[in-house]
Amino acid sequence: MEWIHKMETVLLTGGAGYIGSLLTGYLLKAGYKVVVVDNFLYDRQTLNQYCANENFSVIKSDVRDVDNYKHLVAKADIIIPLAAIVGAPACASKPKDAATINEAAVYDLFDMTAKSQLIIMPTTNSAYGTGDENNFCNEESPLNPISQYAKEKVAVEARLMERANSISYRLATVFGMSQRMRLDLLVNDFVYRAKTDGFVVLYEPHFKRNYIHIRDVTRAFVYAIKNVDSMVGNVYNVGLSDANISKFELCERIQQQLPKFIFPIADNQKDPDQRNYIVSNEKLEKTGFMPTHSLDFGIEELIKGYSMISKHQYTNL
Template identity: 25%
Template sequence: MRVLVTGGAGYIGSVVTAQLLAAGHEVVVVDDLSTGHQDAVPPGAVFHELSTASLDPVLGSWAIDAVIHFAARSLVGESITEPSAYWRNNVSGTLALLDSMRAHGVGSIVFSSSAATYGQAVEQPIREDAPARPTSAYGRSKLAVDMALTDYATAYGIGAVSLRYFNVAGALRTPSGGYGERHTTETHLIPNALRAVDGGPPLQLFGADYPTDDGTCVRDYIHVVDLGDAHLRALGVVEPAAHHVVNLGSGAGYSVRQVLTAVGEVTGEEVPVIEAPRRPGDPPVLVASNAAAAQLLGWRPERDLNRMVADAWEFHRFGRAAG
């Protein structure tokens, strides 16, 4: 299959591009390099520095069979202060992509949706039919695309799978270094804990008085290689005129302190921590039900927290230098 990967110079897109190539697919990457790195595009993929909004004149000449759409802005806090960038990039950019796909007869898309579409869901684990009440422009932009995909499937026959990721972590290790997370603005717990161990600023622990076993928030973490495996499976279940929405999580959670313990075990260093007040809007527990992923994709995650931390640590120390 010839797959267009948008955002293939980013964290998850680069991992999935490498997995697609390893599985024998051809890959065309488009990325505007707004947060990605050109040297993260795996060798073997064709790369075009382009925005999803500018694809229309060229898409028809690429003979694409399916699209995996990662390209987006994804900083929750920034989305609250700069919503225009999120609606324009994540929503308008995706509508431009979908209309180009229609114009050029590309009928299948796998979309990076997010747990942020659910907001502060009350019932745990969160199922796909839980009320979607996003609390940020980022979450609303992802939900808007999910809703558009349902309409495009019904009216135009596009086949779509929205994968709602929970917290993605870890790296794909290769002999030459691998593919992992190197965001300039990093908001994720594991890379920030690794930076703290490696001489960076101490990790800020937001809230130690939640009604959880150890007082810290519980979140659902998933290894990026398991996540990528789900994308390859999703390509195989896309069907015309249908839109499936599927959570990708482990079905269980780890508290912030459990993550910090794992970082300590892997690195041999205690994570320097500063305890800070709770952040507004952070619920105590967010855990995915992954029953739909098991049923539709035949998928279950295989790599545990220590493996995520170990792979992220290896990538932190030996991965490609930031471009």
């Protein structure tokens, strides 16, 4: 039976954040009602442009205060839990908040939902930690989370996939411009440093990871809603298959657009982030979804964007 689109309601927790502020617009354009729950921790007016849309509504609430929004959960057809303390440094600086927001509050949300409600959960391919002897990972590979954030996401995904009507998206490292910008993500960070400082010191430059543009992440969520019958009950890696590259290779790509950029290597020093893997995105691609925004496009976009912002405005710390 096909998923029939009858102006479904999508509930986004953390909908004012880096991904959510862009995803809200994509969902509204696709014809969905969107309800955002966010505590506006970073005090950004990232959703202002949607307020004139009659299909958009918002409630200011911490996701841990379930009584404030559980009535909205009951009315939603689709739930996308984006609210999180994201990234290893942010989790390390707020470990209690990270544990309660990234894990406990999500379990509370699961407990409030009915089997008929679809949940599409962003997790992370940082859960792989490192791959096999060739650093290769697919959805069947053992998980080896290193950071608190990755460990919490692994636990949440396991609980998610125990319920009916669920999809998990293991996101690659996201890059690109958003209304609520983040400069702590690797591509975003390196491009900012290249443009403003002219250099980045590299630790363990051979370490590889996968990347995905934020607009393709938003496209992937809409795609999952429209293709739920064939995708439900599965875990998918979401990344650019031609962007499984090392930090050194990333710097070379940035240098193509900012020729004065240099990236000296710090020998005999370890990167605090020990992730190193190559990720297969074949499972999602076989469903028919393909990213449309390249790494080079994102670098060019970021260079333009960084002409307008300063770093202190955009951080999770």
